[in-house]
Amino acid sequence: MKAGFVKQLKPLLDTVAEQMELYVPKKTGEYYIYTKYDPSAEEPVEFNNIRPCATAKEFLFPVCELAAIFPEPSEPEETKPFAVFGLKDCDLRSIEILDKVFAEEEFLDPLYVSRRRNMFTISSDCFEPTENCFCNLCGGEPFAQSGFDLNVAEISDGFIIEAGSQKGQDFIDKYSENFSDVTDAMLAQRDENRAATQKKLEEINAKYQLDMPLKEIVESGEDSDVFDEDAKDCVECQGCTRICPTCHCFYLYDTKQKDYFAKMKMWDSCLRQSYAEVAGGQNPRKITGDRIKHRLTHKFVYFLERYGLTMCVGCGRCIETCAGGIDMREALKKLNEELKGKDRKKAKVSK
Amino acid sequence: MNRNPYQPINGEIVEIIDESPTIKSFVVVPEEPFIFETGQFVELTLPGEGEAPFTPSSSPTETEKMEITIMKAGRVTGLLHACNNGQKVGIRGPYGNGYPVDDFVGKEVYIVGGGVGLAPIRSLFLTLVERIKDFKSVVCRFGAKTPEDFIYKKTLFGPWQKIAGVDIRLTVDEAKGDWKDNVGVVTTILEPKDVKIKDAVAVVCGPPIMMKFVTLKLLDFGFAAEKIYLSMEKNMSCGIGKCGHCMIGKYYVCKDGPVFTYEQVKGYRDIWA
Numbered sequence: 001m002k003a004g005f006v007k008q009l010k011p012l013l014d015t016v017a018e019q020m021e022l023y024v025p026k027k028t029g030e031y032y033i034y035t036k037y038d039p040s041a042e043e044p045v046e047f048n049n050i051r052p053c054a055t056a057k058e059f060l061f062p063v064c065e066l067a068a069i070f071p072e073p074s075e076p077e078e079t080k081p082f083a084v085f086g087l088k089d090c091d092l093r094s095i096e097i098l099d100k101v102f103a104e105e106e107f108l109d110p111l112y113v114s115r116r117r118n119m120f121t122i123s124s125d126c127f128e129p130t131e132n133c134f135c136n137l138c139g140g141e142p143f144a145q146s147g148f149d150l151n152v153a154e155i156s157d158g159f160i161i162e163a164g165s166q167k168g169q170d171f172i173d174k175y176s177e178n179f180s181d182v183t184d185a186m187l188a189q190r191d192e193n194r195a196a197t198q199k200k201l202e203e204i205n206a207k208y209q210l211d212m213p214l215k216e217i218v219e220s221g222e223d224s225d226v227f228d229e230d231a232k233d234c235v236e237c238q239g240c241t242r243i244c245p246t247c248h249c250f251y252l253y254d255t256k257q258k259d260y261f262a263k264m265k266m267w268d269s270c271l272r273q274s275y276a277e278v279a280g281g282q283n284p285r286k287i288t289g290d291r292i293k294h295r296l297t298h299k300f301v302y303f304l305e306r307y308g309l310t311m312c313v314g315c316g317r318c319i320e321t322c323a324g325g326i327d328m329r330e331a332l333k334k335l336n337e338e339l340k341g342k343d344r345k346k347a348k349v350s351k
Numbered sequence: 352m353n354r355n356p357y358q359p360i361n362g363e364i365v366e367i368i369d370e371s372p373t374i375k376s377f378v379v380v381p382e383e384p385f386i387f388e389t390g391q392f393v394e395l396t397l398p399g400e401g402e403a404p405f406t407p408s409s410s411p412t413e414t415e416k417m418e419i420t421i422m423k424a425g426r427v428t429g430l431l432h433a434c435n436n437g438q439k440v441g442i443r444g445p446y447g448n449g450y451p452v453d454d455f456v457g458k459e460v461y462i463v464g465g466g467v468g469l470a471p472i473r474s475l476f477l478t479l480v481e482r483i484k485d486f487k488s489v490v491c492r493f494g495a496k497t498p499e500d501f502i503y504k505k506t507l508f509g510p511w512q513k514i515a516g517v518d519i520r521l522t523v524d525e526a527k528g529d530w531k532d533n534v535g536v537v538t539t540i541l542e543p544k545d546v547k548i549k550d551a552v553a554v555v556c557g558p559p560i561m562m563k564f565v566t567l568k569l570l571d572f573g574f575a576a577e578k579i580y581l582s583m584e585k586n587m588s589c590g591i592g593k594c595g596h597c598m599i600g601k602y603y604v605c606k607d608g609p610v611f612t613y614e615q616v617k618g619y620r621d622i623w624a
Contacts, residue, residue: 067355067357068355068357068358068359070358070359070361070398070441071361071398071439071441073355073358076355101593102593105591105592105593106591106592106606107356107591107592107593108356109356109593110355110356248593248595249594249595249596250588250589250593250594250595251588251594251596252357252402252588252589252594253401254396254397254398254399254400254401254402255399256398256399256400261396261398261399261441263357263358263359263396263402265357268594268595268596270595270598275586275596276585276586276596276597276598277586278424278425278584278585278586279403279424279425279426279427279428280424280425280558282559282624283624284585284599284621284622284624285621285624286624290621294598297600298595298598301601302598302600302601305601306601
């Protein structure tokens with residue numbers, strides 16, 4: 001795959017925006033959210049040093065959408081091509097996770113598949129991880145590893161643009177006159193930047209370093225009161241599941257329109273009290289602690305068993321948003337310590 | 352383009368049968384022949400109101416019309432109970448794995464059912480009876496709250512009991528009217544000699560508490576966990592293993608079930624809730 005160097009980002013984004021709708025991060029208050037790119041805007045394009053607070057899933061799996069109409073069915077419209085700039089490695093990996101569910105299963109979700117096929121992903125390197133970022137504990141990096149069309153790495157006097165897919169390569173080829181060669185010195189600088197961010201992440205998460213695989217740690221939660229402890233702080237706002245880039249619970253509901261009936265697909269949350277309740281009133285997860293446990297076990301155990309990926313990318317948005325101040329890392333660390341304690345006990349017994 | 356899995360097939364209710372004070376069977380004619388395996392389920396939509404999962408109670412060999420037995424238990428089922436003939440409905444599916452009938456060949460099939468749990472069992476029963484010679488025997492033990500709570504009374508109390516190769520015993524929690532048969536929960540009519548356990552498979556469907564105690568009793572009799580087939584009914588919404596509502600541990604009941612062996616699910620503590 002090719003890479004090229006540009007001094008400024010704006011002409012590149014202008015070129016993308018000529019071809020398709022482009023969304024870029026914009027700092028609003030403390031956080032970045034995505035807005036539609038406006039080439040005529042006077043303020044410069046922001047290179048987001050950190051992931052936006054909004055997630056990539058909103059582009060592929062909107063909060064609420066029309067799933068089907070009947071009795072006369074209609075073919076869903078094919079999505080127009082669109083691009084998103086400023087995705088981070090955690091965002092790219094969250095898309096990979098959602099792909100498993102909606103685009104690579106026996107049953108394809110046509111709404112998701114159409115958007116996914118038409119999405120052009122432009123990722124960028126992280127420079128300023130937040131106190132809540134923990135991608136390094138979940139196999140992530142502060143720079144794109146795969147799954148991007150183009151990646152933008154900022155260096156001192158410009159940007160290295162790297163292609164990560166055929167679509168991205170075609171783009172660089174087509175506009176090759178706008179790119180200059182990437183030198184070894186530029187790559188060295190990029191790698192230095194990346195190492196510096198990795199170091200920051202390690203410092204941020206120094207006290208949460210884990211000694212066992214996440215799967216084993218979370219599985220051991222079955223016999224622990226860790227999740228019931230979290231439940232005491234949980235106000236059941238479901239914010240974590242909404243802002244999580246990989247959470248994908250939804251429910252279908254029916255509406256009556258003037259000339260037709262519609263089936264709608266809307267985000268749901270497994271933390272909701274009646275989420276799994278059946279009409280007869282039985283509910284497998286009546287108490288909050290059980291629901292928190294189920295959510296994390298799904299992320300670190302069940303999803304891994306089913307799809308070979310951990311369903312958490314360590315973006316820390318759940319920590320950032322939690323009204324009860326729950327930090328998933330605390331539970332993981334506590335379980336890790338409990339597990340270590342058990343192992344020591346076992347070792348003693350066997351002696 | 353793949354078929355939109357959220358798109359229902361249109362259908363119409365052509366007959367409604369009162370089964371018990373709280374249960375009705377709906378005969379639904381789908382717009383196109385509907386092919387399913389016994390034990391699989393469908394999502395039945397009442398247009399504009401909502402949908403709910405049900406396992407058809409008719410035989411899969413009948414593809415022109417399908418019978419769905421529904422207990423009034425919540426909002427959608429309440430609205431369905433208020434419907435009349437001619438009501439338009441939507442059908443999605445069939446979903447999930449049904450009963451592995453071919454694996455039952457040459458064996459004794461021990462069927463334990465309770466209440467509206469007889470609905471999926473009826474479909475299985477009709478399927479087995481169509482090729483009854485393939486099985487050593489079909490032994491049924493069914494329970495209901497009171498005699499009038501039994502569904503499929505017309506066939507259950509008469510014709511089914513006369514089929515060669517079929518052995519049926521019934522029980523009620525509470526006797527009423529001229530009930531002469533057993534009184535007690537369904538586990539009170541389960542006996543180790545009902546079937547040759549080494550040569551048998553068990554199928555259980557009913558309320559969660561009944562499924563739990565029947566399963567424990569069957570294990571007690573010496574049934575292997577992988578020979579006990581359970582119809583797990585959870586809050587299936589999408590039907591295609593995505594929305595998450597019906598998860599038991601790592602399983603999506605809608606896609607990996609609804610029929611599971613006890614061996615598959617025994618490690619998860621929330622299965623009976």
